[in-house]
Amino acid sequence: MKILKDLKYTKEHEWIRIEGEIAFIGITDFAQEHLGDIVFVELPETEEEFVEGDSFAVVDSVKATSDVYMPLDCEIVAVNEELIDAPELINEDPYENWLVKVKLTDEEQIESLLNAKEYEEFCAEEE
Amino acid sequence: MREQKKLIFEMSTPGRVGFSLPEDDFTGIEVSSYLNSDYLRQEEPNLPEVSEVDVVRHFTTLSSRNFGVDSGFYPLGSCTMKYNPKVNEDVARYSGFALAHPFQPQETVQGNLKLIHWMDQMLQEITGMDRFTLQPAAGAHGELTGLMIIKAFHRNNGDTERIEVIVPDSAHGTNPASAAMIGFKTVEIPSNARGLVDLEALKNTVSEKTAALMLTNPNTLGLFENEILEMAEVVHKAGGLLYYDGANANAILGKARPGDMGFDVLHLNLHKTFATPHGGGGPGSGPVGVKTELIPFLPVPVIEKLDDRYYMDVERPLSIGKVKNCYGNFGVVVKAFAYILAMGAEGLRLTSEDAVLNANYLKEILKEYYELPYDQVCKHEFVLSGSKQKKQGASTLDIAKRLIDYKYHPPTIYFPLIVKEAIMIEPTETEGKETLDAFAETMVKIAKEVEQNPDTVTDAPLTTAVGRLDEVTAARTPILKWQPED
Numbered sequence: 001m002k003i004l005k006d007l008k009y010t011k012e013h014e015w016i017r018i019e020g021e022i023a024f025i026g027i028t029d030f031a032q033e034h035l036g037d038i039v040f041v042e043l044p045e046t047e048e049e050f051v052e053g054d055s056f057a058v059v060d061s062v063k064a065t066s067d068v069y070m071p072l073d074c075e076i077v078a079v080n081e082e083l084i085d086a087p088e089l090i091n092e093d094p095y096e097n098w099l100v101k102v103k104l105t106d107e108e109q110i111e112s113l114l115n116a117k118e119y120e121e122f123c124a125e126e127e
Numbered sequence: 128m129r130e131q132k133k134l135i136f137e138m139s140t141p142g143r144v145g146f147s148l149p150e151d152d153f154t155g156i157e158v159s160s161y162l163n164s165d166y167l168r169q170e171e172p173n174l175p176e177v178s179e180v181d182v183v184r185h186f187t188t189l190s191s192r193n194f195g196v197d198s199g200f201y202p203l204g205s206c207t208m209k210y211n212p213k214v215n216e217d218v219a220r221y222s223g224f225a226l227a228h229p230f231q232p233q234e235t236v237q238g239n240l241k242l243i244h245w246m247d248q249m250l251q252e253i254t255g256m257d258r259f260t261l262q263p264a265a266g267a268h269g270e271l272t273g274l275m276i277i278k279a280f281h282r283n284n285g286d287t288e289r290i291e292v293i294v295p296d297s298a299h300g301t302n303p304a305s306a307a308m309i310g311f312k313t314v315e316i317p318s319n320a321r322g323l324v325d326l327e328a329l330k331n332t333v334s335e336k337t338a339a340l341m342l343t344n345p346n347t348l349g350l351f352e353n354e355i356l357e358m359a360e361v362v363h364k365a366g367g368l369l370y371y372d373g374a375n376a377n378a379i380l381g382k383a384r385p386g387d388m389g390f391d392v393l394h395l396n397l398h399k400t401f402a403t404p405h406g407g408g409g410p411g412s413g414p415v416g417v418k419t420e421l422i423p424f425l426p427v428p429v430i431e432k433l434d435d436r437y438y439m440d441v442e443r444p445l446s447i448g449k450v451k452n453c454y455g456n457f458g459v460v461v462k463a464f465a466y467i468l469a470m471g472a473e474g475l476r477l478t479s480e481d482a483v484l485n486a487n488y489l490k491e492i493l494k495e496y497y498e499l500p501y502d503q504v505c506k507h508e509f510v511l512s513g514s515k516q517k518k519q520g521a522s523t524l525d526i527a528k529r530l531i532d533y534k535y536h537p538p539t540i541y542f543p544l545i546v547k548e549a550i551m552i553e554p555t556e557t558e559g560k561e562t563l564d565a566f567a568e569t570m571v572k573i574a575k576e577v578e579q580n581p582d583t584v585t586d587a588p589l590t591t592a593v594g595r596l597d598e599v600t601a602a603r604t605p606i607l608k609w610q611p612e613d
Binding site: 034037039040060062063064065066087088 | 300524541542544547598599602603
């Protein structure tokens with residue numbers, strides 16, 4: 001299972017790439033592996049606002065339909081439209097294929113996210 | 128031998144027919160002078176051209192590929208695929224039931240109205256609720272109806288801010304879906320280490336926004352929520368109501384009643400608990416029962432009795448209205464009614480006892496070979512995990528497919544979501560020890576196959592008309608109907 005060093009993570013198996021006040025959010029390799037083949041992704045609208053813990057996207061796999069939860073308070077800047085027609089991209093490379101690009105409204109929340117090492121330990125417990 | 132059958136369209140031979148029509152004696156009449164050309168077909172319909180025997184063989188072959196509880200063991204967890212006694216079918220076909228017209232004058236269908244009224248009373252006795260509607264056509268329809276009643280109740284109290292429905296993380300997917308359908312917001316609460324609702328989490332979740340807690344008891348892991356009275360108190364204190372999903376009612380008949388546990392609204396699935404046919408899109412029946420304070424909100428008509436006469440009461444100003452035309456799937460209600468009368472109180476109690484006994488018997492055998500994440504006495508079903516087998520090279524999906532080779536309908540898999548590689552087994556009460564032993568033996572055999580050579584399992588099924596279907600392509604780019612080649 002792949003975990004990238006420079007990303008932040010959540011216990012809900014999302015990854016977050018922070019670039020200043022902008023962040024990219026996707027689901028982790030662990031998540032895509034457990035979901036199996038992804039067949040549909042439902043994404044939010046741009047400019048939609050979310051607070052931490054809100055469900056902002058839905059990922060359908062052959063096994064289950066799963067909500068994806070927002071790790072930070074933010075506003076959607078862009079969604080990865082490519083996934084609408086090619087949801088399998090998430091299976092192929094979950095870290096390259098982000099779901100949403102957001103503008104953070106409370107940068108202090110970054111502190112509460114897991115780093116790569118912490119996330120790896122968390123996944124080991126989950127297995 | 129694998130026999131790949133053609134679609135009936137692909138069997139078509141130009142000019143071949145299975146009928147002969149008399150000559151058209153409407154000569155000299157142009158259809159187009161009677162019908163607008165918009166309604167007239169410009170081209171011949173592309174129907175298969177086949178002989179009668181081709182049609183009969185084609186559909187007979189297809190029907191023989193069906194698998195139902197009449198063909199074999201069907202341990203589909205959370206669905207209660209119990210055997211449907213055929214006498215129920217006979218009763219439902221009595222002409223007074225089967226030939227009655229829904230709009231007949233009420234005086235001429237007193238027997239049918241009496242049956243609905245009587246069924247309502249029996250369901251009240253079984254569940255501890257105060258009144259039922261038999262209109263909803265399925266379990267999820269019952270959920271929707273029940274939540275509409277809850278919404279109407281809160282609104283009538285001026286409580287328009289109650290928009291949250293709390294569901295445990297092991298809930299049936301229909302619960303949050305039903306809540307969303309009528310504009311409620313779903314709030315999920317976690318299970319504790321014993322697989323039950325975390326009471327502390329519930330306390331922290333209820334608020335002045337809580338419309339209801341939706342729960343099934345025993346829960347989706349087949350475990351009884353033994354803190355249900357405390358949970359009811361927490362929700363009621365916060366001003367919310369308790370909704371009981373009757374999916375698992377087969378475990379508690381004559382033993383415990385949702386009404387006594389504090390539930391305010393519930394639905395039952397007659398096609399699960401009361402032995403009417405299940406699946407294939409119905410017809411099902413999902414009666415909804417409520418406590419007294421919610422009776423005014425029940426769908427109309429409600430069958431009432433005045434002296435010796437039964438009538439349909441529609442003068443109910445607070446009613447949520449109709450949820451199904453006429454009185455729901457009446458024929459299904461008749462079958463369940465026949466089942467309840469045939470079983471009697473003692474029979475229904477035995478039903479649940481045997482359902483629970485059978486589940487525990489299988490669980491005890493299988494836990495030696497498959498992981499059992501919540502190892503405790505279960506009710507009517509239990510959830511194994513295929514995690515051990517997954518590490519050996521075959522997933523739960525593979526195990527399920529392999530069971531088809533051994534002529535079993537696979538159990539529910541990958542549900543509930545809180546168990547990895549979940550295998551959810553519900554044997555039901557009608558299965559004898561021989562059937563259970565044979566199934567257990569097969570499950571053990573598959574576990575050994577996985578251990579020795581997972582490939583035999585990952586390629587399954589090998590004995591069916593079609594092998595492993597491409598679920599990904601089917602989900603991403605489904606072809607839903609035959610189309611002629613251009």
